[in-house]
Amino acid sequence: xxxxxxxxxxxxxxxxxxxxxAELLTEPLxxxxxxxxxxxxxxxxxxxxxxxxxxQCLDAELHNRPERISGQLRSKLAEVRDDYQHIFIAYxxxxxxxxxxxxxxxxSTTERPIERLPGAHCYAFFAGLEAFDQLAEEALGTxxxxxxxxxxxxxxxxxxxxxxxxxxxxxxxxxxxxxxxxLSQTHNEKLVITAQQAxxxxxxxxxxxxxGYGLLESGLQAQVINQVINFQPQRV
Numbered sequence: 001x002x003x004x005x006x007x008x009x010x011x012x013x014x015x016x017x018x019x020x021x022a023e024l025l026t027e028p029l030x031x032x033x034x035x036x037x038x039x040x041x042x043x044x045x046x047x048x049x050x051x052x053x054x055x056q057c058l059d060a061e062l063h064n065r066p067e068r069i070s071g072q073l074r075s076k077l078a079e080v081r082d083d084y085q086h087i088f089i090a091y092x093x094x095x096x097x098x099x100x101x102x103x104x105x106x107x108s109t110t111e112r113p114i115e116r117l118p119g120a121h122c123y124a125f126f127a128g129l130e131a132f133d134q135l136a137e138e139a140l141g142t143x144x145x146x147x148x149x150x151x152x153x154x155x156x157x158x159x160x161x162x163x164x165x166x167x168x169x170x171x172x173x174x175x176x177x178x179x180x181x182x183l184s185q186t187h188n189e190k191l192v193i194t195a196q197q198a199x200x201x202x203x204x205x206x207x208x209x210x211x212g213y214g215l216l217e218s219g220l221q222a223q224v225i226n227q228v229i230n231f232q233p234q235r236v
Contacts, residue, residue: 028054032076033090035060036148044217050224064160066095070103077107088223089116092125117219125215126183141178147185150195179205185213
């Protein structure tokens with residue numbers, strides 16, 4: 001059974017941080033994110049009141065083209081590195097074979113380190129690394145959906161993989177899968193129905209595991225807390 005993530009309360013940063021110090025924190029934290037995470041990150045930002053968070057997203061379509069992620073990330077970092085002291089990459093490895101880490105190393109320094117979310121892909125940091133390993137051990141042939149992927153299944157999977165124009169390749173692409181696991185971030189009955197329909201379309205058994213925001217939330221919290229701890233106001 002998937003275990004819930006142990007994440008500090010959303011307002012814990014404000015409760016545990018001196019008010020005057022939090023007010024002094026004016027340097028922005030840039031989050032460069034996968035477009036598939038934009039809504040979740042914006043929601044976490046609003047719930048926590050993190051006004052210093054700036055969010056810039058790469059195209060969500062890169063989910064289907066991981067070989068292009070590192071090049072676009074390099075271009076984005078070259079564009080913004082001089083403008084931001086603090087940068088966080090809201091990607092896991094995401095099928096790039098370590099290329100995201102190599103790009104980050106090009107721009108990261110001891111004084112201005114750049115970090116990313118843990119894990120091999122978004123399914124792992126939503127579910128939690130150990131919990132996801134358990135899921136993978138249960139059935140190797142598992143296809144995963146998140147809230148975003150369920151909502152945009154037709155655009156990203158059906159049309160994105162051209163299954164609508166070439167239905168004959170569906171068996172070739174998904175024939176080795178046995179189940180679809182919907183890792184839900186929110187309680188949304190419409191998305192559950194959409195995910196069930198996706199499983200039916202692919203001919204797979206359906207399961208839902210509610211994860212919440214998982215390590216996406218705690219990872220962002222850690223970045224903000226580190227900012228507060230390391231913040232040194234400029235002397236006038």
